[in-house]
Amino acid sequence: MPLDPEAIFREHAPYVHRVIRQLGVAPGDVDDALQDVFVIVHRKAADFEQRGSVRAWVHGIAIRVAARYRRRRTASREVASGDEREAIDPRTPAEDLSDQDARRVLATILDRLDDEKRTVFVLYELEGLTMQEVAQAMDTPLQTAFYRLHSARELVYAAVRRHQVRENFK
Template sequence: MTAWALAARGGDPEAVEHFVRALHRDVQRYVAHLCADPQAVDDLAQDTFLRALGSLHRFEGRSSARAWLLSIARRAVIDSFRYAAARPRLADVPDWQLAVENAQPRDLPGFDDGVVLLDLLESLPDERREAFVLTQLVGLPYAEAAAAGDCPIGTVRSRVARARATLIELLTDQTEPGDQDQLAALAAA
Protein backbone atom coordinates (compact mmCIF):
# COMPACT_ATOMS: atom_id res chain seq x y z
CA MET A 1 0.00 0.00 0.00
CA THR A 2 2.83 2.35 0.80
CA ALA A 3 4.40 1.54 -2.58
CA TRP A 4 1.10 2.44 -4.29
CA ALA A 5 0.95 5.71 -2.36
CA LEU A 6 4.48 6.57 -3.43
CA ALA A 7 3.71 5.63 -7.04
CA ALA A 8 0.49 7.67 -6.90
CA ARG A 9 2.53 10.56 -5.58
CA GLY A 10 4.56 10.31 -8.79
CA GLY A 11 1.37 10.70 -10.85
CA ASP A 12 0.49 7.06 -11.66
CA PRO A 13 -3.35 6.97 -11.99
CA GLU A 14 -3.43 3.16 -11.66
CA ALA A 15 -1.52 3.40 -8.39
CA VAL A 16 -4.05 5.95 -7.12
CA GLU A 17 -6.87 3.52 -7.87
CA HIS A 18 -5.07 0.62 -6.12
CA PHE A 19 -4.25 2.83 -3.13
CA VAL A 20 -7.87 3.94 -2.69
CA ARG A 21 -9.33 0.46 -3.20
CA ALA A 22 -6.88 -1.17 -0.81
CA LEU A 23 -7.61 1.23 2.06
CA HIS A 24 -11.20 2.33 1.49
CA ARG A 25 -12.77 -0.28 3.76
CA ASP A 26 -10.28 0.36 6.57
CA VAL A 27 -10.99 4.09 6.40
CA GLN A 28 -14.75 3.53 6.45
CA ARG A 29 -14.59 1.20 9.46
CA TYR A 30 -12.30 3.56 11.36
CA VAL A 31 -14.46 6.59 10.60
CA ALA A 32 -17.62 4.67 11.52
CA HIS A 33 -16.25 3.99 14.99
CA LEU A 34 -15.00 7.51 15.52
CA CYS A 35 -18.16 9.33 14.55
CA ALA A 36 -21.62 8.73 15.93
CA ASP A 37 -23.45 9.44 12.66
CA PRO A 38 -23.75 6.38 10.37
CA GLN A 39 -25.01 8.60 7.55
CA ALA A 40 -21.80 10.64 7.66
CA VAL A 41 -19.39 7.71 7.24
CA ASP A 42 -19.28 7.77 3.44
CA ASP A 43 -18.87 11.54 3.35
CA LEU A 44 -16.07 11.45 5.91
CA ALA A 45 -14.30 8.61 4.09
CA GLN A 46 -14.54 10.57 0.84
CA ASP A 47 -13.25 13.69 2.59
CA THR A 48 -10.35 11.64 3.95
CA PHE A 49 -9.33 10.49 0.48
CA LEU A 50 -9.74 13.97 -0.98
CA ARG A 51 -7.46 15.36 1.71
CA ALA A 52 -4.98 12.52 1.25
CA LEU A 53 -4.83 12.81 -2.52
CA GLY A 54 -4.47 16.57 -2.22
CA SER A 55 -1.49 16.20 0.08
CA LEU A 56 0.00 13.06 -1.44
CA HIS A 57 2.89 15.11 -2.76
CA ARG A 58 4.01 15.56 0.86
CA PHE A 59 3.85 11.84 1.73
CA GLU A 60 7.42 10.59 2.08
CA GLY A 61 6.81 7.01 3.17
CA ARG A 62 8.34 7.40 6.64
CA SER A 63 5.27 5.66 8.07
CA SER A 64 2.95 3.21 6.37
CA ALA A 65 0.40 4.65 3.99
CA ARG A 66 -2.37 3.12 6.13
CA ALA A 67 -1.22 4.87 9.31
CA TRP A 68 -0.81 8.14 7.40
CA LEU A 69 -4.30 7.82 5.87
CA LEU A 70 -5.96 6.90 9.17
CA SER A 71 -4.40 9.92 10.85
CA ILE A 72 -5.96 12.03 8.10
CA ALA A 73 -9.29 10.26 8.72
CA ARG A 74 -9.03 11.07 12.41
CA ARG A 75 -8.51 14.75 11.64
CA ALA A 76 -11.43 14.71 9.17
CA VAL A 77 -13.76 13.36 11.88
CA ILE A 78 -12.51 15.90 14.42
CA ASP A 79 -13.04 18.70 11.89
CA SER A 80 -16.57 17.46 11.20
CA PHE A 81 -17.34 17.54 14.94
CA ARG A 82 -16.03 21.08 15.15
CA TYR A 83 -18.06 22.13 12.14
CA ALA A 84 -21.23 20.52 13.50
CA ALA A 85 -20.73 22.15 16.89
CA ALA A 86 -20.33 25.56 15.28
CA ARG A 87 -23.37 25.12 13.03
CA PRO A 88 -26.06 22.99 14.67
CA ARG A 89 -28.73 21.63 12.34
CA LEU A 90 -32.38 22.32 12.93
CA ALA A 91 -34.96 19.58 12.55
CA ASP A 92 -38.28 20.49 10.98
CA VAL A 93 -40.21 17.66 12.64
CA PRO A 94 -42.15 17.69 15.89
CA ASP A 95 -40.26 14.71 17.39
CA TRP A 96 -36.78 14.60 15.89
CA GLN A 97 -35.67 11.70 18.09
CA LEU A 98 -38.50 9.50 16.80
CA ALA A 99 -37.64 10.50 13.21
CA VAL A 100 -34.00 9.45 13.75
CA GLU A 101 -35.02 6.13 15.33
CA ASN A 102 -37.40 5.38 12.46
CA ALA A 103 -34.67 6.08 9.91
CA GLN A 104 -32.36 3.40 11.38
CA PRO A 105 -32.19 -0.04 9.72
CA ARG A 106 -34.07 -2.86 11.41
CA ASP A 107 -34.32 -6.65 11.22
CA LEU A 108 -30.91 -7.11 9.63
CA PRO A 109 -28.91 -10.22 10.57
CA GLY A 110 -26.44 -9.28 13.29
CA PHE A 111 -27.84 -5.75 13.59
CA ASP A 112 -28.80 -6.13 17.25
CA ASP A 113 -25.37 -7.54 18.10
CA GLY A 114 -23.80 -4.59 16.28
CA VAL A 115 -25.86 -2.16 18.31
CA VAL A 116 -24.81 -3.90 21.54
CA LEU A 117 -21.17 -3.76 20.42
CA LEU A 118 -21.44 -0.06 19.61
CA ASP A 119 -23.05 0.59 23.00
CA LEU A 120 -20.25 -1.30 24.74
CA LEU A 121 -17.59 0.54 22.75
CA GLU A 122 -19.29 3.84 23.52
CA SER A 123 -18.89 3.13 27.23
CA LEU A 124 -15.09 3.10 26.84
CA PRO A 125 -13.05 6.28 27.28
CA ASP A 126 -12.23 7.87 23.90
CA GLU A 127 -8.52 6.96 23.89
CA ARG A 128 -9.16 3.31 24.77
CA ARG A 129 -11.98 3.02 22.24
CA GLU A 130 -9.79 4.45 19.48
CA ALA A 131 -6.90 2.08 20.26
CA PHE A 132 -9.26 -0.91 20.46
CA VAL A 133 -11.00 -0.06 17.19
CA LEU A 134 -7.73 0.51 15.33
CA THR A 135 -6.11 -2.73 16.47
CA GLN A 136 -9.02 -5.12 16.99
CA LEU A 137 -11.61 -4.01 14.42
CA VAL A 138 -9.59 -2.29 11.71
CA GLY A 139 -6.73 -4.75 12.23
CA LEU A 140 -3.79 -2.36 12.36
CA PRO A 141 -0.54 -3.49 13.94
CA TYR A 142 0.15 -1.70 17.21
CA ALA A 143 2.91 0.42 15.65
CA GLU A 144 0.58 1.74 12.95
CA ALA A 145 -2.18 2.36 15.50
CA ALA A 146 0.33 4.34 17.57
CA ALA A 147 1.24 6.44 14.53
CA ALA A 148 -2.43 7.01 13.65
CA GLY A 149 -3.29 7.90 17.25
CA ASP A 150 -0.17 10.03 17.69
CA CYS A 151 1.02 8.22 20.84
CA PRO A 152 3.71 5.69 21.86
CA ILE A 153 3.20 2.01 21.05
CA GLY A 154 3.23 1.09 24.76
CA THR A 155 0.34 3.46 25.34
CA VAL A 156 -1.66 1.71 22.59
CA ARG A 157 -0.93 -1.69 24.13
CA SER A 158 -2.03 -0.46 27.56
CA ARG A 159 -5.21 1.14 26.20
CA VAL A 160 -6.18 -2.02 24.29
CA ALA A 161 -5.57 -4.21 27.35
CA ARG A 162 -7.66 -1.92 29.54
CA ALA A 163 -10.40 -1.73 26.89
CA ARG A 164 -10.53 -5.53 26.70
CA ALA A 165 -10.75 -5.81 30.47
CA THR A 166 -13.55 -3.25 30.61
CA LEU A 167 -15.48 -4.91 27.78
CA ILE A 168 -15.15 -8.35 29.38
CA GLU A 169 -16.36 -6.92 32.68
CA LEU A 170 -19.34 -5.26 30.99
CA LEU A 171 -20.21 -8.41 29.08
CA THR A 172 -19.91 -10.53 32.20
CA ASP A 173 -22.37 -8.27 33.98
CA GLN A 174 -24.86 -8.56 31.08
CA THR A 175 -24.71 -12.30 30.30
CA GLU A 176 -26.60 -15.22 31.69
CA PRO A 177 -24.64 -17.71 33.83
CA GLY A 178 -24.79 -20.34 31.02
CA ASP A 179 -23.23 -17.91 28.54
CA GLN A 180 -20.05 -17.48 30.65
CA ASP A 181 -18.19 -20.29 28.76
CA GLN A 182 -18.91 -18.65 25.39
CA LEU A 183 -17.77 -15.31 26.77
CA ALA A 184 -14.52 -16.82 28.03
CA ALA A 185 -13.89 -18.34 24.59
CA LEU A 186 -14.50 -14.98 22.91
CA ALA A 187 -12.22 -13.19 25.33
CA ALA A 188 -9.41 -15.64 24.65
CA ALA A 189 -9.69 -15.18 20.86
Protein backbone atom coordinates in the same frame (compact mmCIF):
# COMPACT_ATOMS: atom_id res chain seq x y z
CA MET B 1 8.31 8.15 -5.51
CA PRO B 2 5.09 10.15 -5.01
CA LEU B 3 1.95 8.38 -3.89
CA ASP B 4 -0.97 7.87 -6.26
CA PRO B 5 -4.10 9.16 -4.44
CA GLU B 6 -6.44 7.22 -6.74
CA ALA B 7 -4.63 3.95 -6.04
CA ILE B 8 -4.72 4.72 -2.32
CA PHE B 9 -8.47 5.29 -2.55
CA ARG B 10 -9.08 2.03 -4.42
CA GLU B 11 -7.02 0.04 -1.94
CA HIS B 12 -8.05 1.67 1.33
CA ALA B 13 -11.59 3.07 0.91
CA PRO B 14 -13.50 -0.06 1.98
CA TYR B 15 -11.78 -0.44 5.34
CA VAL B 16 -11.62 3.33 5.94
CA HIS B 17 -15.41 3.37 5.45
CA ARG B 18 -15.75 0.60 8.04
CA VAL B 19 -13.33 2.27 10.49
CA ILE B 20 -15.16 5.59 10.27
CA ARG B 21 -18.42 3.86 11.18
CA GLN B 22 -16.78 1.94 14.01
CA LEU B 23 -15.27 5.14 15.37
CA GLY B 24 -18.77 6.52 15.91
CA VAL B 25 -19.52 8.68 12.88
CA ALA B 26 -23.29 8.77 12.34
CA PRO B 27 -24.37 6.63 9.37
CA GLY B 28 -25.71 9.71 7.58
CA ASP B 29 -22.25 11.33 7.77
CA VAL B 30 -20.08 8.33 6.87
CA ASP B 31 -19.89 9.01 3.12
CA ASP B 32 -19.05 12.68 3.71
CA ALA B 33 -16.37 11.72 6.24
CA LEU B 34 -14.94 9.16 3.81
CA GLN B 35 -14.75 11.83 1.13
CA ASP B 36 -13.06 14.22 3.57
CA VAL B 37 -10.43 11.58 4.38
CA PHE B 38 -9.51 11.09 0.75
CA VAL B 39 -9.56 14.81 -0.05
CA ILE B 40 -6.92 15.18 2.67
CA VAL B 41 -5.01 12.16 1.31
CA HIS B 42 -5.04 13.76 -2.15
CA ARG B 43 -3.84 17.11 -0.78
CA LYS B 44 -1.09 15.62 1.37
CA ALA B 45 0.08 12.68 -0.78
CA ALA B 46 3.12 14.59 -2.00
CA ASP B 47 4.18 15.27 1.61
CA PHE B 48 3.91 11.65 2.80
CA GLU B 49 7.10 10.52 4.51
CA GLN B 50 8.05 6.90 3.91
CA ARG B 51 8.83 6.34 7.62
CA GLY B 52 5.68 4.30 8.10
CA SER B 53 3.03 2.47 6.16
CA VAL B 54 0.50 4.18 3.92
CA ARG B 55 -2.19 2.22 5.74
CA ALA B 56 -1.26 3.72 9.12
CA TRP B 57 -1.02 7.21 7.58
CA VAL B 58 -4.51 6.88 6.05
CA HIS B 59 -5.85 5.53 9.36
CA GLY B 60 -4.40 8.53 11.17
CA ILE B 61 -6.26 10.85 8.83
CA ALA B 62 -9.46 8.80 9.26
CA ILE B 63 -9.13 8.98 13.06
CA ARG B 64 -8.89 12.77 13.00
CA VAL B 65 -11.77 13.15 10.52
CA ALA B 66 -13.98 10.79 12.56
CA ALA B 67 -13.20 12.74 15.75
CA ARG B 68 -14.17 15.98 14.01
CA TYR B 69 -17.51 14.50 12.91
CA ARG B 70 -18.21 13.14 16.41
CA ARG B 71 -17.41 16.53 17.97
CA ARG B 72 -19.65 18.26 15.46
CA ARG B 73 -22.49 15.84 16.22
CA THR B 74 -22.02 16.31 19.96
CA ALA B 75 -21.84 20.08 19.60
CA SER B 76 -25.10 20.16 17.68
CA ARG B 77 -26.58 17.89 20.38
CA GLU B 78 -27.78 15.28 17.95
CA VAL B 79 -28.80 12.21 19.83
CA ALA B 80 -28.20 8.99 17.95
CA SER B 81 -31.36 6.98 17.55
CA GLY B 82 -31.33 3.21 17.73
CA ASP B 83 -31.22 3.04 13.92
CA GLU B 84 -28.17 5.32 13.74
CA ARG B 85 -26.26 3.24 16.25
CA GLU B 86 -27.23 -0.05 14.72
CA ALA B 87 -24.44 -1.02 12.42
CA ILE B 88 -20.86 -1.89 12.74
CA ASP B 89 -20.11 -3.51 9.41
CA PRO B 90 -23.68 -4.51 8.52
CA ARG B 91 -24.06 -7.35 6.03
CA THR B 92 -27.53 -8.16 4.75
CA PRO B 93 -31.13 -7.56 5.80
CA ALA B 94 -31.53 -11.32 6.19
CA GLU B 95 -28.98 -11.37 9.02
CA ASP B 96 -29.95 -13.19 12.11
CA LEU B 97 -31.34 -11.04 14.92
CA SER B 98 -28.76 -12.05 17.52
CA ASP B 99 -25.96 -10.87 15.21
CA GLN B 100 -27.67 -7.49 14.82
CA ASP B 101 -28.11 -7.26 18.58
CA ALA B 102 -24.44 -8.06 19.14
CA ARG B 103 -23.37 -5.27 16.78
CA ARG B 104 -25.76 -2.84 18.44
CA VAL B 105 -24.42 -3.76 21.88
CA LEU B 106 -20.82 -3.38 20.68
CA ALA B 107 -21.61 0.03 19.14
CA THR B 108 -23.18 1.15 22.43
CA ILE B 109 -20.18 -0.07 24.43
CA LEU B 110 -17.72 1.60 22.04
CA ASP B 111 -19.69 4.86 22.29
CA ARG B 112 -18.94 4.91 26.02
CA LEU B 113 -15.16 4.76 25.56
CA ASP B 114 -13.12 7.92 25.25
CA ASP B 115 -11.78 8.64 21.76
CA GLU B 116 -8.26 7.33 22.38
CA LYS B 117 -9.33 4.01 23.88
CA ARG B 118 -12.06 3.49 21.29
CA THR B 119 -9.66 4.19 18.44
CA VAL B 120 -6.98 1.80 19.70
CA PHE B 121 -9.57 -0.92 20.33
CA VAL B 122 -11.18 -0.54 16.89
CA LEU B 123 -7.91 -0.40 14.97
CA TYR B 124 -6.28 -3.33 16.78
CA GLU B 125 -9.15 -5.65 17.73
CA LEU B 126 -11.57 -5.02 14.86
CA GLU B 127 -9.35 -3.87 12.00
CA GLY B 128 -6.31 -6.01 12.71
CA LEU B 129 -3.61 -3.35 12.59
CA THR B 130 -0.38 -4.11 14.41
CA MET B 131 0.26 -2.12 17.56
CA GLN B 132 3.10 -0.37 15.73
CA GLU B 133 0.62 0.75 13.04
CA VAL B 134 -1.90 1.82 15.67
CA ALA B 135 0.70 3.92 17.47
CA GLN B 136 1.80 5.48 14.20
CA ALA B 137 -1.78 6.20 13.10
CA MET B 138 -2.50 7.85 16.44
CA ASP B 139 0.86 9.63 16.54
CA THR B 140 1.51 8.29 20.02
CA PRO B 141 4.31 6.27 21.67
CA LEU B 142 3.93 2.51 21.34
CA GLN B 143 3.77 2.01 25.11
CA THR B 144 0.91 4.53 25.34
CA ALA B 145 -0.99 2.67 22.64
CA PHE B 146 -0.53 -0.61 24.54
CA TYR B 147 -1.77 1.02 27.75
CA ARG B 148 -4.86 2.40 25.99
CA LEU B 149 -5.59 -1.02 24.45
CA HIS B 150 -5.31 -2.69 27.85
CA SER B 151 -7.65 -0.11 29.42
CA ALA B 152 -10.12 -0.35 26.53
CA ARG B 153 -10.19 -4.15 26.72
CA GLU B 154 -10.92 -4.05 30.44
CA LEU B 155 -13.77 -1.57 29.92
CA VAL B 156 -15.23 -3.45 26.94
CA TYR B 157 -15.03 -6.85 28.65
CA ALA B 158 -16.61 -5.47 31.83
CA ALA B 159 -19.43 -3.90 29.82
CA VAL B 160 -20.01 -7.17 27.94
CA ARG B 161 -20.15 -9.08 31.23
CA ARG B 162 -22.68 -6.57 32.65
CA HIS B 163 -24.77 -6.91 29.49
CA GLN B 164 -24.68 -10.72 29.71
CA VAL B 165 -25.77 -10.65 33.35
CA ARG B 166 -28.68 -8.33 32.51
CA GLU B 167 -29.71 -10.57 29.62
CA ASN B 168 -29.61 -13.68 31.81
CA PHE B 169 -32.02 -12.10 34.29
CA LYS B 170 -34.63 -11.07 31.72
